[in-house]
Structure formats: structure tokens, C-alpha cells
Amino acid sequence: MNSVNGNTGARGLRVALTGATGFLGSHIADVLLARGYQVRASVRTTSNLRWLDGKPVETVVVDLTDPEDCTRFLAGTGGLIHCAGVVSAPARKIYYTANVTSTETLLAAAAGAWAGCGNAGDEDPAAFILISSLAAHGPAGLDRPALETDACRPITDYGRSKLAAEKLVTRGEWTFRTAVLRPPSLYGPRDAEFLPLIRMAIRGWTGRLGSRMTGLSLVDGRDAAAAAVALLETGSATGPFFVDDGRTGYDWPAMAEALGRMAGRRIRTLPVPLGLLKFISRLAGSSRAARSAILNRDRIRDLDSVGWVCDGSRLNTETGFRAKRDAARGFTETLDFYREEGWL
Numbered sequence: 001m002n003s004v005n006g007n008t009g010a011r012g013l014r015v016a017l018t019g020a021t022g023f024l025g026s027h028i029a030d031v032l033l034a035r036g037y038q039v040r041a042s043v044r045t046t047s048n049l050r051w052l053d054g055k056p057v058e059t060v061v062v063d064l065t066d067p068e069d070c071t072r073f074l075a076g077t078g079g080l081i082h083c084a085g086v087v088s089a090p091a092r093k094i095y096y097t098a099n100v101t102s103t104e105t106l107l108a109a110a111a112g113a114w115a116g117c118g119n120a121g122d123e124d125p126a127a128f129i130l131i132s133s134l135a136a137h138g139p140a141g142l143d144r145p146a147l148e149t150d151a152c153r154p155i156t157d158y159g160r161s162k163l164a165a166e167k168l169v170t171r172g173e174w175t176f177r178t179a180v181l182r183p184p185s186l187y188g189p190r191d192a193e194f195l196p197l198i199r200m201a202i203r204g205w206t207g208r209l210g211s212r213m214t215g216l217s218l219v220d221g222r223d224a225a226a227a228a229v230a231l232l233e234t235g236s237a238t239g240p241f242f243v244d245d246g247r248t249g250y251d252w253p254a255m256a257e258a259l260g261r262m263a264g265r266r267i268r269t270l271p272v273p274l275g276l277l278k279f280i281s282r283l284a285g286s287s288r289a290a291r292s293a294i295l296n297r298d299r300i301r302d303l304d305s306v307g308w309v310c311d312g313s314r315l316n317t318e319t320g321f322r323a324k325r326d327a328a329r330g331f332t333e334t335l336d337f338y339r340e341e342g343w344l
Contacts (some may be wrong), residue, residue: 019083026051027225070109135159189337249309
């Protein structure tokens with residue numbers, strides 16, 4: 001088996017990737033290809049392959065809860081980045097099937113597929129990298145950013161499902177190396193959920209949702225993708241890792257400043273009471289609200305907290321990763337992408 005260690009890129013090594021048709025997953029595919037890996041991506045029959053078109057990515061239709069599908073998917077690979085999952089859902093069961101059952105099934109498949117690829121203590125073990133979330137840790141404010149050594153206290157079904165998946169990955173006695181990446185709020189090119197915030201900003205406005213939140217960490221999806229591949233390539237990296245953009249959180253004035261640099265104008269902040277969002281959510285109905293990035297009940301719980309701030313210094317120290325973009329640069333490049341794509 002070719003090594004994924006040493007931060008040099010394993011030229012020709014085949015890496016399995018789930019969630020490759022999505023925002024973050026498609027950027028992970030780009031980083032893997034740029035590093036010289038072969039990429040095998042799991043897709044559904046209904047997947048939109050837009051972000052993979054024209055790229056040398058092997059696509060395989062896989063049910064991530066089916067043991068035989070997952071075993072075939074991982075055959076001949078030397079690593080996996082598991083990025084697929086559900087962020088917004090109307091029921092707890094959906095989160096757990098998508099985020100926990102899929103992880104459990106892939107771990108069992110990896111144990112079989114990589115049985116001859118060395119043990120976790122060997123020089124060249126296979127690597128299973130789970131993309132989790134800061135939500136698995138729970139809220140953390142600017143005065144006390146989340147650290148990997150903290151006790152986890154998730155407050156939403158989404159966060160609890162991600163933590164359950166993490167425990168499967170990190171507490172098992174696997175013959176392969178495992179690591180977990182916990183990104184905070186993501187944005188960037190290809191992310192449609194960030195579009196409303198950009199539209200407001202180019203008109204001179206942004207919203208402050210709720211009154212309790214002190215701030216949040218932000219990472220461009222392209223940098224989060226590079227962080228995931230850095231974990232894949234660092235043979236000593238195990239356990240959970242936060243990632244940030246080099247700045248440990250943004251308060252509301254800092255967020256407005258970054259948006260202002262993007263838009264080239266002053267940004268005014270409009271307070272938005274959470275009570276109003278809850279009212280609109282009830283009017284929308286549970287099914288429609290669950291599909292909304294703002295109106296689903298998990299997201300409203302997120303907003304009614306002290307903040308979502310993390311410290312990514314452990315990742316920097318152990319892998320050498322450094323984000324290339326702060327919020328102002330990332331926002332500007334995202335705006336350019338939206339304009340090029342005709343989304344604005």
C-alpha cells in the first residue's frame with residue numbers, strides 16, 4: 001500500500017470520498033486530485049455531478065447504510081474521507097441514519113477492506129477521516145473557544161448525531177488510523193446557503209440573529225478541504241481536530257467589517273429577534289422549516305447560544321496546516337464566484 005503519511009501526497013493512492021458532490025466534499029475532491037491522489041467518490045442515483053464534471057473522479061453508486069455496497073466501495077483504497085451527512089432534517093431518526101449508521105457501516109467495511117494494510121501503530125496504516133462539526137462539541141463563546149480537550153455538550157439532534165459518529169470512529173480498536181475534523185461555520189464558492197448573506201451585504205446590511213451570541217468561527221470551504229487532506233496525510237494525527245481561519249472567532253462588528261471590505265461599503269447591522277424566527281418557522285410548518293438553513297429548530301437552538309467559536313491551533317501544530325483566507329478575502333472570492341455563476 002502506498003503511504004498517506006509525510007505531507008507529500010501519495011501519488012497514485014486511491015482515496016475513497018463520500019459527499020463529493022456537495023459543497024465541502026467537492027472541494028475535498030479538488031484538493032485530493034491536486035495532491036496526486038486517485039479519487040473514488042460515492043454518489044446516489046439522484047446526485048447532481050456538476051462540481052465533478054470533467055474531473056478524473058471515479059463515481060460509484062453506493063448506499064452508505066448497505067454493508068456490501070460499502071465493502072465494494074472501499075476495496076482497493078488506502079484511505080477514506082467520510083464527508084457525507086445530513087445537516088438539516090425534520091426528525092432525529094434521519095440524522096442518526098445519515099450520520100451515525102453510515103459511519104458504522106463504513107467502519108465495518110474498512111475493517112475488512114484494509115485488513116492487510118498495516119495496523120494503526122505501523123508506519124503506513126490506512127486512514128479513516130470523519131468530517132464532523134463544531135456542533136458535536138456544543139456552544140463556545142469568544143471568551144472560551146472550544147478545545148479538543150473539552151467535554152462535549154451538543155445541544156441539537158444534529159450535534160448529538162455527529163458526536164455519536166465520532167465516538168464510533170475514535171473509541172473503536174481499529175487496525176487503521178482514525179481522525180475527526182470539526183469545522184465551524186463554513187462558506188465559500190459553491191455554497192448556496194451563504195448567498196442570502198452576500199445579497200444583504202452588497203445592499204449595505206447584515207443581520208444579528210438573537211442577542212446572546214458573542215461570535216463565531218468561520219472557515220472557507222476550500223481551506224476546510226485542505227485541512228481534511230492534511231489529516232489524511234499526517235500519520236500521527238488521531239482523534240478530534242478543530243479548524244479555524246487563523247482568527248479565533250469574529251464578533252458582530254468584525255463580521256460587519258469583513259462584509260464591508262467585500263462589498264466596498266459600510267455595513268449596517270440589523271438585529272433580528274429569535275422570537276421572530278420562531279414565529280416564521282411555525283408558520284412555515286415543520287417540514288419546510290426543517291429544510292431551511294435558518295428556520296429549522298436545530299439552527300434556531302444554535303443561534304440561541306453564547307456562540308460557536310473554536311481554536312484550531314492543535315491542527316496547525318500537528319499537521320502544519322494554515323488557512324489561506326480570512327473572512328474578508330474568503331467573502332470577496334465567494335462574491336466573485338457568485339457573480340461568475342450568475343447567482344446574483
